[in-house]
Amino acid sequence: MKQPNRKNREVRWEGIGVCQGVAIGKAFLVDDPRGRTVRFTLATAQVPAELERFRTALQLAQQQVAEAKARVQATLGEENAFIFDAHLLMLQDAHLAAQIETFIQDNQANAEWAVRAVTNHLRELYAQVADDYLRERGSDVADVATRLLKTLMGSQTRELSDLADHSIIIAEDLLPSVAAELDTNRVLGFVTNVGGWASHTAIIARSLNLPAVVGVKDLSRRARSGETIIVDGTTGTVILRPSPETLRFYTEQQDLQRQQQLSWVEERDLPAVTRDGQHINLRANIELLEEIESFQRFNAVGVGLYRSEFLYSHGLPSEDEQYAAYKLLAEMSGEAGASVRTFDLGGDKLQLEGFKPERNPALGLRAIRLSLAVEEIFRTQIRAILRASEHGKLRILLPFISNVDELRKAKEIIASCERELREAKIKHAEDVEIGVMIEIPAAVILADAIAHEADFFSLGTNDLTQSLLAVDRGNENVNALFDCLHPAVLRAIKAVAEAAARQKIPLNVCGEMASN
Structure with missing residues (x-):
């Protein structure tokens, strides 16, 4: 009996899905752009x-x-x-x-x-x-x-000019500048050997709504351009040379996906009620202002989290530059409004003069700690938010709070900014709600005390899960251990929810747990 050719057999990989959806197309391999560098000694x-x-x-x-x-x-x-x-x-x-x-x-x-x-x-x-x-x-x-x-x-910058229609890009690491210039009329999705959820390439994939999976080892070495490949950005599955049965299954999944998207649009005006009768508000999490259009299309109840970090991607924005962005957000978010998370960055990213690089910036001077250390930069952002709140409902959300003193100090600064604007007779909103991101274990333990001082809570389930389980969700070696339904995570969430209920303040949930 003739054995099937091993080279034509279906091969599967499991990686990190960074943008949901199923794509079926032809592989297009991009060479590793880094190549080899040779050293020689000069006279x-x-x-x-x-x-x-x-x-x-x-x-x-x-x-x-x-x-x-x-x-x-x-x-x-x-x-x-x-x-x-x-x-x-x-x-x-x-x-x-x-x-x-x-x-x-x-x-x-x-x-x-x-x-x-x-x-x-x-x-x-x-x-x-x-x-x-x-x-x-x-x-x-x-x-x-x-x-x-x-x-x-003397090389030319890399172009994907040979790209055919219905292509799926495969690369060792698709550099962000290349990802940003992809021809979306030809590209259906992409897969890389390395990368994580928060990489710029992943962010671009989500902005372009292209199914994408990263952290798929050896794919670029084993695949050949022109071979059929399936990318499931929802599960993180990549299938090279799929069998007829697998191809039929995922073709059906694509049809179901299209039907689901249509049903989401059709059902957008229905109330959001759980099976046990609990009414909830579904809000949007956005990074780019361009995403406002998509959340309006699905009738989200305002913006639960606007990440302001991207305003700082090319240096320190002025008060007026921030005001313009927050004003647009306020006007477009409707009656439900939007929660603006103050910058969650370290001093290295803000390019502050005299800032010394830290060995572990993730646990260093960042987010609210840095905001309180560089008060003028923080005040500039707060003033812009307060001014923009005149044009709609904005809330201030403070990240990385670990104790009550940090919250109280931030509230004092916000009150001071309100007085400055009032005395200068600059239009602004008074008594803007101030919320706290609950995303580290210390905040969970102190939830009751923090709830006394906060107007609302926002559970950052991604970071909270990472810190509770000591698992980096961007690390393909331990990504499978990232479990939002882990008993420790659920107990922490229960404790925070009970603390919020006792103080009668709203509780928002964001992150992958909320989207699931």
């Missing part, structure tokens, strides 16, 4: 010319990024071009350039090797960070390094 007399070659490449890379940003702005809008702002800041960073030039001089090394050595060190620092969002910023460093290497080597 002393060659060093000045090598430094000049690096500076020329740096200027060209800056020009390329500016052009790429313009293209993305034209197709996806300003908010999706933030990646290129981050890259420009890196390329314009005098400290980074000085490090590379110093490496060239001290080691008499070629510019390519210096770029690789310095940026690899930076990536290693990011890799040690526990927080998945902050750690994934290492992909920005890799992207900038790749662009610099390409300009130094």
Whole structure:
């Protein structure tokens, strides 16, 4: 009996689904953009010319990024071009350039090797960070390094011009700048060997609504362009060379998916009531203002969480710049309004002068701790929110609260900002509600005391689950252990819900648990 060809057999992988949906198409492999870098030693007399070659490449890379940003702005809008702002800041960073030039001089090394050595060190620092969002910023460093290497080597920036219709991108790591420029008329989804939920690439996938799975080891090595592949971004499953039976099953899943989306639109005006008769409000969590249109389409009851961090992606925004963004949010969120989470970033991301890098920024000076340490930056944001609240209902949501003193201090600053605006006769809203993110174990234990001071609670189930279970959901090695229904998580949520009920304050739930 003839045995089936092993090369044609169906192969399955389980990765991290970062954007829901099923895509069926033809694989299109993208080579690893980083390639190999060779080191050679320069003569002393060659060093000045090598430094000049690096500076020329740096200027060209800056020009390329500016052009790429313009293209993305034209197709996806300003908010999706933030990646290129981050890259420009890196390329314009005098400290980074000085490090590379110093490496060239001290080691008499070629510019390519210096770029690789310095940026690899930076990536290693990011890799040690526990927080998945902050750690994934290492992909920005890799992207900038790749662009610099390409300009130094005289290579053109990578284009996906050979992309066929109904393609599914497969790559070792799809760099954020490439992901942002994907032709969505041809691309159905993508899969990468590495990456996590909070990577810029994953964020772009969700913005484009492309089914995507990351953390799929060895796929780029085993797949061939043109082979049929299935991507299930909901379960994190990837199937190469599916059998006829598997293909039929997932084709049916696509049909069910389309029907489900239609039913969601049809049912959007129905009341949200659980099986036991409990009425709940379904709110939207958004990162980009462009997402407002989609939550309105599904009749969400306002915005439960607006992540303000993206306003800081290209430096410190002014009060008026923030006011303009929050005003739009207030006007578009309707009567239910929106909760604006104050910036949940570390000093490294805000590029504060004199800020020293921390070994573990995720547990360092970040979020409310940093807000209280750099009060003027915090006050600028609060003033903008209070002014914008004049145009709709906005709430202030404080992240990473671990004790009552932090909450009280923040409330004092907010009250002070209200007095300043009142005395300056600047229009603003009075008595804006102040809520607390319950996302670390200390806040769970102190929930009763915090509830006395807060107007509402917002349960950050992703971070809370990670900290309670000591599991990084962006790590493919332990991702399966991330369980929102773990008894420890459920007990913590019950304790917080009871504390909120005793003080008669609202409780919001956000994160993957809420979406499920």
